[in-house]
Amino acid sequence: TMSNEQRVAIITGAANGIGLATAQAFADAGYHVVAWDLAEAAGAELVRSIADAGKAASFASVDVSDAAAVERAAEAVIAEHGRIDVLVNNAGILRDGQLVKVKGGELVGKMGADQFDAVIAVNLKGVFTCTQAVAPHMIARKYGRIINASSVVGLYGNFGQTNYVAAKAGVIGMTKVWARELGRYGVTVNAIAPGFIATDMVKQMPAHVLEGMVAHTPVGRIGDPEDIARAYLFLADPGSGFISGTVLSVDGGMVVG
Numbered sequence: 001t002m003s004n005e006q007r008v009a010i011i012t013g014a015a016n017g018i019g020l021a022t023a024q025a026f027a028d029a030g031y032h033v034v035a036w037d038l039a040e041a042a043g044a045e046l047v048r049s050i051a052d053a054g055k056a057a058s059f060a061s062v063d064v065s066d067a068a069a070v071e072r073a074a075e076a077v078i079a080e081h082g083r084i085d086v087l088v089n090n091a092g093i094l095r096d097g098q099l100v101k102v103k104g105g106e107l108v109g110k111m112g113a114d115q116f117d118a119v120i121a122v123n124l125k126g127v128f129t130c131t132q133a134v135a136p137h138m139i140a141r142k143y144g145r146i147i148n149a150s151s152v153v154g155l156y157g158n159f160g161q162t163n164y165v166a167a168k169a170g171v172i173g174m175t176k177v178w179a180r181e182l183g184r185y186g187v188t189v190n191a192i193a194p195g196f197i198a199t200d201m202v203k204q205m206p207a208h209v210l211e212g213m214v215a216h217t218p219v220g221r222i223g224d225p226e227d228i229a230r231a232y233l234f235l236a237d238p239g240s241g242f243i244s245g246t247v248l249s250v251d252g253g254m255v256v257g
């Protein structure tokens with residue numbers, strides 16, 4: 001039922017959380033969604049639920065930190081659809097440092113080199129790898145939308161997240177480089193900086209922590225995955241072609257500090 005006119009959007013980390021809501025929103029908006037994730041059962045479930053809604057989507061088990069796998073998966077999308085209109089680099093992991101008190105009472109996140117490397121491999125290098133595999137196809141068609149998941153903590157920092165913040169700040173840097181490099185080919189590159197979004201991870205936080213976040217959020221609530229999905233969709237739109245190299249905060253006006 002795929003027409004060659006249908007726009008194709010690759011969404012990484014699409015099996016859960018923000019990526020899942022994004023895959024559903026893009027399918028609703030008429031995109032053919034190609035979901036890349038490690039979570040195979042959840043990925044298959046995603047394809048089923050989109051099919052139940054009368055739309056087509058595909059899933060591939062892809063580790064964004066595996067360059068050869070990403071390259072093969074991108075080639076497979078081109079072989080099947082002949083086009084990639086949108087890449088949403090959404091996959092991400094957390095490996096926070098342990099918060100410990102040091103002399104004087106300050107909190108410091110103790111972090112192992114393995115924790116640092118694991119987060120950089122997925123959240124920073126994974127974005128590079130997927131973009132490198134997809135951008136040449138966008139350049140060839142002179143059209144593309146690349147949207148990268150940063151975070152408010154990539155702008156402001158956060159206790160215990162040296163690895164995650166380094167990656168999310170690095171994503172902003174790469175976004176600005178690629179916006180410069182790819183704009184002349186009709187390809188825009190932007191980042192979003194979500195505040196705290198009610199995925200499983202955030203919902204598990206203690207009530208007082210959640211209440212503290214809400215207290216610093218002018219709109220008075222935690223975000224939903226759909227809030228981020230709509231921001232991705234906006235930046236993916238053909239009509240957003242004069243927006244590039246920017247970081248869109250989607251955080252309810254959160255005040256950090």
Ligand code: NAD
Pocket residue numbers: 012013014015016017018019036037038039062063064065089090091092093122126149150151152193194195196197198199200201202
């Ligand atoms: P999540 O954990 O709910 O979902 C992440 C998905 O990425 C999972 O399906 C997971 O299987 C997949 N994934 C993990 N490693 C992968 C890999 N190597 N290759 C392919 N897929 C992989 O997370 P989420 O909360 O939905 O976050 C989505 C993105 O938004 C992440 O980049 C995250 O850092 C960012 N973000 C989230 C929040 C928040 O509050 N939830 C805030 C700011 C930024």
